[in-house]
Amino acid sequence: MSEQDSASEKSVIEELFGSITALIESQDPYDRLMLEAYQMSLARTSRVKRALEEQKPTAAMGGNCIPEILVAMDIEPFQFLEFPFQDAILYGGMEGLRDMVDKSVEMFGPHMCSFVRLACYAVEARLAPFPTVVIGMSSICDSGSAAQQLVSNHPDWKNRPSYSIESPARRDEKSYEYIAFQLKELVAFLEKITGQKLDLDKLKEVCEISNEQLQLWWEYNELRRAIPCPSDWKFASMVNQMARYWGIGKPESTAWLKKAVAVLGEKVKAGKGLEGIKEKIRFFWFDFPPIIWGDRLFRSLAEEYGAVMVMDLYSDNPPHTMIDTSNEKAMWMGLAKRATYDFGMPRIALGSADLYRQDTIRVVKDFSMDAVIWPGHKGHKDAGALVNIVAEQCRELGVPLLNLGCDLLDDRVVPVGEMKKKIIDFFQITGLA
């Protein structure tokens, strides 16, 4: 890599994650932990890449719904878009990513979710690595479901084993039984494809570690209720990754989560908020955080206006299912519920309007929110149709809501400056700033 390439790579990483150099030089335990998390993340990426190269069992996922099963079966999970996305940024910088986005628009137009569109483009452009199996969730969103059809019928992919989990549009015991049946069917499918058998004792062990990790995540989030908020959204994303994605079932992730709770606990005791920020406004970002441009927006809002994004949809940890490992049936039902009800996109995309209302009330009250920002990501069409219901709920709670309008991936759709102006205007109009 040339010096210029190296400089360009550094600037991209710093644009995304802030100053790595400052983290390396910092002695603050919070910063040290963040650095450790990045290192663990890089190690995990290398591990998956190696597994792909060595053709060890891997699973590309279109949603992150069943990590416990994959971990127990020693199958490396990764997100379908993960490597094309990473490669575009690392080798082409932000321009590389934007180029990919533009090409995906040429194929599918501008109205589809940019993340799903990019995944489709990655398949068409032969940028996505071939896993042992593809696992999707056909009911999270229309674009995700349609993308699965595209992948499973693409000439390069149609002979590759794939399985699609379906979650009904309702939440009750019957639904969980239906999902649990599919999970067992998936295991039989994975055993056949990979030759690796599921050891129920191993699954039990992973579920128990995962239960502990979720409990630690919950404890971490409880600490985020403190005023001022002791943790930023990037740290929260790492907690999510450890407890809900690549850290699942791994003792080293549990150890990291314990340290995170301890470090945050010390910050709360000392009344410390975010470094250098005088917190004045606490807001709930009602979607997942925009990893590409989030730092630019959230950092400047915090530094200039004391407006801190205290919670987002993906680092929110609602009252969740602790998987009952006392018997096999209960374990499968617990996995089914956790996979489709507890967290992130499956919860929110498949949830009813009542669930949106309940989550709004809980997060606003528990975290003492002054405002709710509804990002209005262009791809989240089902959520988009619930903004009025959430706004009504916010009105009842006496908390203002801003329907921002953005693309969570591509900041050319609505520039960060424009978003910032809208948010500042909103804070000023509502008397918060």
Add this chain to the structure above:
Amino acid sequence: MRTARAGELLKDFSEITGTLYNPHIGDWKKRGGKVVGIVCCPVPKELIQAAGMLPFRIRGTGSQGTELSEKFTGDLCCSFPRNFFNQAQKGKLDFLDGVVFSNNCDHYRRLYDNWHAAGIRTPFLHMISNPKRIAEQARQWYENEMVALLNRLQEHFGVTVTEAELEQAIRQSNETRRLQRRLYELRKAGHPSLTGAETLAVMVASTCMPPQTYNQKLESLLSELDPAGGSHQGIRLMIVSSSLDNPVFLTLIEDLGGLIVADYSCFGAKLIGPDIEENSSSPLQALSRHYLTEAISCPRLYGSHPQRIQFIQETIREYKVEGVIGDWLTFCDTWNIFHYMLKQELKKDGIPFLMIEREYIPSFKGQLKTRVQAFLEMIRG
């Protein structure tokens, strides 16, 4: 030459389609009949018929805008539900005694939530969660959903549905399919006796009038149309579309020199498909099997793409189609990706394909008109 009687019948179908509250619904209601709206194909109309009610496939016909809907749906919602939701808020669907939604797409699903929120006072609301994958377990789920719907219909409306009544509804529905198949056969002629727009009006009418009356009327029309063909000519086109319920859109294409002779669309060929098994030991099992695995599949159904492509390719051959128009409503991701995939398949087969993006209310001017003209000229060579 078309007979005067055929002309009258086609005009009648067109008038039925051109409004939401047509005279047949008025008569039905006057006799104390109940009307239950259904949203999308996978809500089995036969269940509603068996309960002695009239199924009405919800449309936005007559809508002039979506000003009332946008407060609820935001601006990323497909214009088809946005328009019929607007009509519902204006009271244009007040004649409905119930609405059965399905989770067929994100937009319909959220409309169910908003229907409540907007305070629309439809007495009976239900959501059917129909599967998105083809598997025996999914079929069983679907059958249970049908049982749940039937139970709620019986409970709410105070009716009892027997197996014999279900069988009768299936037979009646199959009779409609057989007649519609005959209608579609006429389109295979070199010079068909009816246009694509006229066919669409006949098909849409089947979703909003009593089946017995519809079958009689369609039988009469078929007896008036010459199976050997008529006088219509033009570039033979197939339309591939989701919620295309307005014949005006097809008239605009046909006025430019195209002739829609075939379709794969929700208010067209997808209403027909194969017959539902009659005299089955379990009518509900037969219905769930039909809607999940036998009916012409929807792009939402995982694992059904090859079957869908095969249907389109066979239709192209049988109807001597010269070009395909993919009609896409903005914001519908399911059909956007499907059209993309279809385009690749048709390219391999050397079939010209044009994708048109539009909103539900037809505004077919300027650029779109030019694109269709250019497409037709390209086919003419």
